[in-house]
Amino acid sequence: MWTLLFPKRFTLLKAFVFLFICMSFLVRLSFFIFGFSEVDTGTGTIVRTFGTGLFYDIGTLSIFIIPFLIYLLIFPKKWYGSLVDRIITWFGFFLAVLIIYFSFFGEFTFWEEFQRRFNFIAVDYLIYTYEVVKNINESYPLPLLLGSLLSLVALTLLVLYKRKFFQKTFQNETTFKQRLLATLPWVTICLVFSFFINNDQAEWSKNRYNNELSKDGIYSFFAAFRNNELPYSEFYSTIPEKDAFTAVKKQYLPYGDTFVDATKNEIYRTIHSTDTTGTVQKPNIIFICIESLSGKYLSSLGGDQNITPVLDALANQSLFFANLYATGTRTVRGMEAITLSIPPTPGRSIVKRKNNTGLFTIGEVFKKQGYERNFFYGGDGYFDNMNTFFGGNGFNIIDRGRGFLLDANISVKRTNIEDEEVTFENAWGVCDEDIYNKVLKEADLAHQSSKPFFNFVMTTSNHKPFTYPEGKIDIPSGTGRNGAVKYTDYAIGAFIKEAKTKPWFKNTVFVIMSDHCASSAGKWELDVANYRIPAFIYNLPEQQNAKINTLCSQIDVFPTLFSTLGWTYESNLFGMDILKMKPENERAFIGNYRKLGYLKDSKVLVLGDGETINFYQRNVLDNSLKQTPMNESFKKIAVANYQVADELYHNGGLQLKSLNQ
Template structure:
């Protein structure tokens, strides 16, 4: 039977398919063993996980087998074993096996970082090969690993030849009729998976790890490539648009705000704070956006690691927000939330999308108050489209560019971090001390002009490979995330110590907040505690230190600051002033590229693609989510926010020109 399906002419293709399925099984088994405490390990669930995984493995390998199967079908018998046939076969087989070996190695490293199969992050990383390749080279022994892959490839080729597989493929009498069955089978399987099977069909379990294990990495990669952006209206629950806008406007209504065009599908409004007793303040503002800093690493949040002495000390001298959550799991999602003050929309961040320039950002509010706006990044801001986004929204760029210019229609200036300003650099850019020294230098220059400045500073040191200058802290460089966090904290302390010697210090407010947590992985599609981040406002005149325990979102930080500064301004921001929040206003938006959540009163409503809705009660003691019957009122509120955010983006409702 097996020989009828795969006659001798298809012997090599059969072996090729078996190699992939075997490697996929080994990888799935290893990941299962590695994360056994986190998965649902009941026997029936494990069996189902591996059966679904096997089906996706077969579907995946069918795409790779398809070109050679067609080749085998159409090549005439007289060319079997010819030089042409041998060259094509040896090259195709070698490249195919090499792709499999490399992809499985890449999956292990990707899983180690993100605890999931390939997704849109892996797709994005293909674009930024310089940073990614350099990061991998600094994080892993690349020569050893590549050498190992090549050795395994040679062993596979030798074993294949020793088993006479090539000989059987080239020396046989297989006729066209015999080749129809295997070719048709492979074509049929590839067609079924291409047109009828989605990557999400592997997600048959409540436990996220089982869902990821049931997938195949390469298939997940190409699925992410096809769906880097998701249509909200097509894949998610919606309500009538006017109702959605009415709900959102009701939540954004405040005694000191007035919608500019209340009958239109917009949220532009004027906000007033200043009066004779509370005049507007215009201090300099330096915002430090810390890479990948989970709240759980700070002693202020209960950690006993003792690696953040500076931030822990500042938490007692600041407005310290103890119950604030990031909207997403990547830097660009954090940047989107902070600058646009908007709930996350499905797919990739707006920072990386089209129509991402000329938007109403917090930078425009600073512009209304006469501020110069600057974006500092220790690497090349070409990465993740940051320069185009910030430059296209009125920020000057200060980065470690390697020659890429801003788009010609971007009118802001770009300043390079020069070689003589760099003491340490890795794949992601200069160390935090170097970027802070550049901030100090630019602040000194801005102070001479007497123009207030808003500096958005994006750090990089707390990122794999976790390398930093030696001798600064007591944890060796490149050994752990804890070391990178301690160095990040050390650099902030040094920066503030130097800033205090500057003439502009007393008139400068420091806002410190993480872009996202170190990891979002867990049993659930949205693990609430993996979104909790530290946030604080420091050195604001006449504002006493205070711990703010209100449930709030990353999008609320700058509306809160604007309220503290008593600014009157035009707003297109979804964020609220945390200090003025009533209990019923407290909420947090959390999401990833497919799941959109609203957290409120220990209840989490999650909208997923395919019009799936899940409602949970969050048990904070063990960070568990308990399924509940859907609350219609909270569901409508959740849909309203995400539907309006998506509508505004796609209908130019985020554009700056529409507010003028």
């Protein structure tokens, strides 16, 4: 049987199959050990985890080796061992071994960051090679790693050469029939995996870690590549469209919102100020979106590391939202939630999709109130499509620009952060102090006019490789996230201290919120605690400081700000005023690119592609989820919000032009 599968002409193929299976097993075993405290370790569970993993490894292998199989099948026997045969075989085998070693190495770095096999994020990172390669180089000894990688490939080829694997491949009399019989099983497996097996089928366990271990990294990567957008109506549980819109609109009726046309499937409405004095305030607004700041780092949210003294002090000097959740796991998902005030939709963030310009964003609300709108980023805003999204939605761009706006039709003012304005820079951009200094400079210029400004500032220092200027804090640069968090906190303190010396400070409100947590991974479908982030509204005129424990979401922060400023405005936003949110309307949205979660009270509903719905009781003390019988009304409102959000994107309901129809 073994001879039938691997005749002599297939000797190198046999070696590659053995190498691939062994390496895959070692990677899976390593991840099993790394996550041992989170993995279900029952004997049957472990066997199924590794057995499923082997199944996907073989399927991946069958797809990966198809080009080599075709070559082995069609290359004439009379030319075995010829110069052409040797060149093609040596080069092809070298390249294949290099790819699998590189991918397995990449999986370790990806797992360290996300505790997942390759997914949507890995696909996105392929586009932005400059930032990613630079980040890897600053986080790891890249020359040493590349040298080690090439040495390992060379050693592998040398061992196989010494053991005469190449000689046996070149010197044999394997017939076409023998080659065909050896090829057919692999082609069959390849076809089965291509048409009947998908990555979702590896998710057989309620434990997320076991599901990730059951996958193959390379297969997961290409599965994510194929499914970069998941239309909600095709993959998720739905209700009749009219019922969905009715359920969503019903949420806003208790607050006095009036819909432009209550008969249409849209949420465009007028939100009326409840300020009886008729006072409308228009202070400058500086929004600081902090990279990867989990709530657990703040002492004011239960942390015990004492690395955020500035933010902990601000918690007592602000409207401090202590029970607020990020909608997703990436910066672009946070930007989507904040600017569009919308629940997460499946697949990639709207920031990175087609038709992502000319939308109704919070920027449109500011525009109607007479504000100048600016987006600040310390790196090149080409990354993650940020410049196209913000520029295409009316924001001026201030960044460390090497690239260009992707759409030539976008005409906005773009200001560069010049070399002389930079004191420290890494793969992701200038340090937080430098971006804040640029914000101060631009605010000084804006103050000379009578027009208020809204500045959206995206920080980068709390991102791997966690490097920042030395001597600012008592943790050395590049030693880990705790140092980056403490530097991030320090830089905010220095910024606010300097802002207080400015003539525009008294008329400026500072909104501070994280884009997402440092890590969202956990053993559950969605690990709720890993979506909790801090949010502050500081220096708000005529507003008492308070700690707000209302369950809420990123999408609610700016609607809350608009309300406190006494604005009556037109809205196409899902968010609500947190300060006026009724207990029965408290909720939060969380998700990754495939799972969509709806939180209410201590209940969690998770929608998955394949129309799966799981309903859980959440234990707040240990963050565990216990499956519980479905609550149909809970299910209806959860499905309605996600379905309507996706429908509005796909039918143009988020576009500005639709508001005047």
